[in-house]
Every structure is written in C-alpha cells, then in structure tokens.
Amino acid sequence: MNTNRARASARTVGVMVCPVPGEPPIPEKQFFRRLSSVGEKLGLTVFVFSPHRIDWQRERVVGYAYSATAGRWQKKWFPLPDAVYDRCFYSTPQSFAAFRKPLLRLANTPGVRFLGYGLKGKWNVHQMLMRDERLRPHIPKTELLEGADDIERWLEEEGELFLKPHGGSHGRGVLHIAASPRGYVAIGRTYRNEQVRYSFRSLPKLLEWTAKFTAGRKYLIQRFLRLTADDGTAFDIRALVQKNGKGRWSLTGIAVRQGAPGSVTSNLHGGGHAEEAEPFLRKLYGKAAADILQTVRDIALRVPEVLETHHGRLAELGVDIGVDAEGRVWVLEANSKPGRSSFAALPDKQASRDAIVNPLLYAKYLLDTRGPYAAPPGSMKSTDAIHDASDAI
Structure with a gap:
C-alpha cells in the first residue's frame, strides 16, 4: 500500500x-x-x-x-x-x-x-421506471423526440405537448406547445433560464422555430400535465430520498415548489418558492390530501429501489412528483445530484439538516462495512455507469 x-x-x-x-x-x-x-x-x-x-x-x-x-x-x-x-x-x-x-x-x-454513480439522462430513467408495474400507472406518456413529425402528430392527437431536454436541470430548455384559436403558442425557458413566449400563425413556422430551439440536443416529448394551484401557478413536489447510516433508503423530506407567475415549471432557479407540502395539498384537495401524500411517499421510496436495480449504486435522489386537478399523482423526474434549497426555505429545518447529514452517515456506513458492493442483478458496473453518464448531458 x-x-x-x-x-x-x-x-x-x-x-x-x-x-x-x-x-x-x-x-x-x-x-x-x-x-x-x-x-x-x-x-x-x-x-x-x-x-x-x-x-x-x-x-x-x-x-x-x-x-x-x-x-x-x-x-x-x-x-x-x-x-x-x-x-x-x-x-x-x-x-x-x-x-x-x-x-x-x-x-x-x-x-x-x-457513494453512488450519477444517473444517465431522462429518457434512460424513464425506460427504467417503466419496467416497474407499480410505478408505470404514475408515469405520463413519453417518447423520444425524433423530428418535427412527432410534434405535428402529438398536436393532432393531444392538442398540446411538453418538450424537455434529455439532459439538463433547473427547468432550463423546457417548452409547452399548444394549439390556440389563432394558431399555436410556445411557452418555456431557454438554457439561460430566460422565459420565452411566442405565438405562431402556422404549423410550419412553429416547427421551424422549435427546431432551432432544440438544435443540437436530445429531447423528450411528453404529455402535458396541468399541475397548477388555484391561482394558476405551476407547482410540483420535491421528495428527497437518501441512504441513511444503515445503508437503507429513507425519506428525508417533502416540499412543494411553486413556480414564478407565468412559468411552465416550478423550479426555484426560475424564480419559484417552496412551501410545506401537507397544508398546501390540504388547501387544494381537502380530505383527499392525506391519501395523495401517502401515494407521494410510497412513490418516492419506490423510485430509488427500481433505479438502483437497473443502474447500480445510488446515494440519494430528488424525485419530482406532480399532482393534477383530479388528484392523480405523476412521476416527473429523478435526479441523482439533487439540490437542497427547497428544504432550506421551509420553517421546519429538520429535513434541511438531515439532507446534509445523511450523505456522510452513508459514507461512514460504507467505510465501516468495507465489504465489496454486490450490485443488484442486471445492474451496471461502476465503470459502465461512468462511461454512459455522458448520455445525461
């Protein structure tokens, strides 16, 4: 040595x-x-x-x-x-x-x-989650964007759609496209995190602009979910799940993120703010809020188990979850390098403290056990995870 x-x-x-x-x-x-x-x-x-x-x-x-x-x-x-x-x-x-x-x-x-190996891009994560019967009903219809024909087809079938980059974070590069009485409207955020809103009289003009907006990047096309509060602002739920000092997955905290007025995303980096989940959901859904919260907790703990089975070792995940007007719960994204600003903004600081302590408790657990990590069946080796991490860009 x-x-x-x-x-x-x-x-x-x-x-x-x-x-x-x-x-x-x-x-x-x-x-x-x-x-x-x-x-x-x-x-x-x-x-x-x-x-x-x-x-x-x-x-x-x-x-x-x-x-x-x-x-x-x-x-x-x-x-x-x-x-x-x-x-x-x-x-x-x-x-x-x-x-x-x-x-x-x-x-x-x-x-x-x-402690863990970074996840690949959103399309890869989507495919892994779709393998699980329990999660599949909570995953919105999603395809890999291949070209302008896909956008045209989705607009004909759905009337609207959501585009998000295969790689990236903080709500950058996303786009909501919808048919309107005068043509089409595109609302979203650039990679510089600037809000954009454009109207188009014709489909060819829309498709030409969208091709420039997405140029050079891999994109997903997804069913647009109306995830808004009573005042029309977008919101979602960030659930932070982490390995604890016993090497087991635990739910560190849940926070609601509300977007800035006019934004199609609820990311704090886009001007949003965080709120406590239970009172926020109770105000919107009444007695159904308790069942919704339990579903959110169940999903948040299920997602890392499924991803780790196919991907290999993970240490923590930020699981973004949406709730629509009917109270249906949807898995939006999973991020293996989550931020913690949502919990730092809440009055109760326990989740914020745990979010910082848990990675080191897990590190201590790994160093104390020192045994070779047995990857779950079918999972990737560490070197494979690193080789393929470029897909997440």
Whole structure:
C-alpha cells in the first residue's frame, strides 16, 4: 500500500466537483462548509477536489478543506479519498469527456468507494421506471423526440405537448406547445433560464422555430400535465430520498415548489418558492390530501429501489412528483445530484439538516462495512455507469 494512504489518520470523504471560476474554484460553498462541520463530528475529514488535480504516482490530490477556526477554505494535499461524494455537474458532452479518464481511474482505484454513480439522462430513467408495474400507472406518456413529425402528430392527437431536454436541470430548455384559436403558442425557458413566449400563425413556422430551439440536443416529448394551484401557478413536489447510516433508503423530506407567475415549471432557479407540502395539498384537495401524500411517499421510496436495480449504486435522489386537478399523482423526474434549497426555505429545518447529514452517515456506513458492493442483478458496473453518464448531458 502507498505510504500516503497508510498514514491517513482519519477517514476521508472527497466531494468531487467540476471547478468554477474564482478562488477557491468550488461551487455550493455553503453546503460544503456544513458538510465539513458534520464530518468533523463524525470523525470524517471532508475536502473538496477536482479529479483533474490528482497526482496518481503519489496517490494524492489537491483539495480544499474549510477551517472553522480560520473562517476560510484552505488548499492543501490530501490522500486519495476513502469515499467519493460526486457533486460534479457537466454542462456539455465535451466537458464530461474531459473528466471521463480520471473518473474511470478513480473508480477503479482499490480503497476508493463512490457513494453512488450519477444517473444517465431522462429518457434512460424513464425506460427504467417503466419496467416497474407499480410505478408505470404514475408515469405520463413519453417518447423520444425524433423530428418535427412527432410534434405535428402529438398536436393532432393531444392538442398540446411538453418538450424537455434529455439532459439538463433547473427547468432550463423546457417548452409547452399548444394549439390556440389563432394558431399555436410556445411557452418555456431557454438554457439561460430566460422565459420565452411566442405565438405562431402556422404549423410550419412553429416547427421551424422549435427546431432551432432544440438544435443540437436530445429531447423528450411528453404529455402535458396541468399541475397548477388555484391561482394558476405551476407547482410540483420535491421528495428527497437518501441512504441513511444503515445503508437503507429513507425519506428525508417533502416540499412543494411553486413556480414564478407565468412559468411552465416550478423550479426555484426560475424564480419559484417552496412551501410545506401537507397544508398546501390540504388547501387544494381537502380530505383527499392525506391519501395523495401517502401515494407521494410510497412513490418516492419506490423510485430509488427500481433505479438502483437497473443502474447500480445510488446515494440519494430528488424525485419530482406532480399532482393534477383530479388528484392523480405523476412521476416527473429523478435526479441523482439533487439540490437542497427547497428544504432550506421551509420553517421546519429538520429535513434541511438531515439532507446534509445523511450523505456522510452513508459514507461512514460504507467505510465501516468495507465489504465489496454486490450490485443488484442486471445492474451496471461502476465503470459502465461512468462511461454512459455522458448520455445525461
């Protein structure tokens, strides 16, 4: 064993990120500061690193650790982490390609364990979820967008449709297209998170504009669900499910996200806000709210079990769930690198605290057991998951 690994007095959790401009070049600084504080109490050294800064010969990496005493991030050498918490977001297939080689090497390094491997794109997730009989009734009709003919067909059959990118997050690049008395209307958000609203007198003009809007990206075409509150604002439910200190899936919290006025999505990054789920649903659905909430909880815990069976190890998921006017519950998306802002905005801070503690409790569990991870039947190997992660861009 390399002496650098052998001399490590404390077990380490490396938070892997894609660098951002500035010093230190790390995103989510507040989240990672809180991780560092929690890690210290659990006997874990938490640091933030990029896989491009690894010295493979000496088995060490340049990382940043937050010093509460100094009140700042400190840059220094660390041994290769015992556990890796992946919080790296790739903006393009090219950016992922630049990380693929060191990621594969790190995943195959003895003694290094990833808490989980990032999911592939939305179409792949949709196909995995559709294999489960219990989830299938809660999944809206979805197809892979192949061309303009698909949009024309959906408009003829449904009168409206929803387009969302195979990869991406925060509601960027989505589009609601509907027939109107004067032609067609397209409402959505650009990849710069700017709202767009256009009217078209003819179908050819709509299709020409849509082709430019989606150019160069893989898209899904999906049944449009009317998920709105009484005032017409869009809303959905974010359920955060995480592995706990016993290595089991647990429901950390549920929050309602309401979108900004006029938005077709409820993402907080698009100007929305979060509310407590139970009183919000009770106001909309009355006595039926209790059954709706139970269905949401059941779905939220079922989704990670199904995905892990086909994909391989996961550590946490943000499961986005919609409830329509009739009270029917729909699975919208599942994200293996979820944010936590929905829970930080709620009066009850327990879910916000648990959202930060659980990844480290799970890391501690993995390091304590140290046994080889037995992937579920039919699941992917870690290297396969990393190879295919470019599909999620």
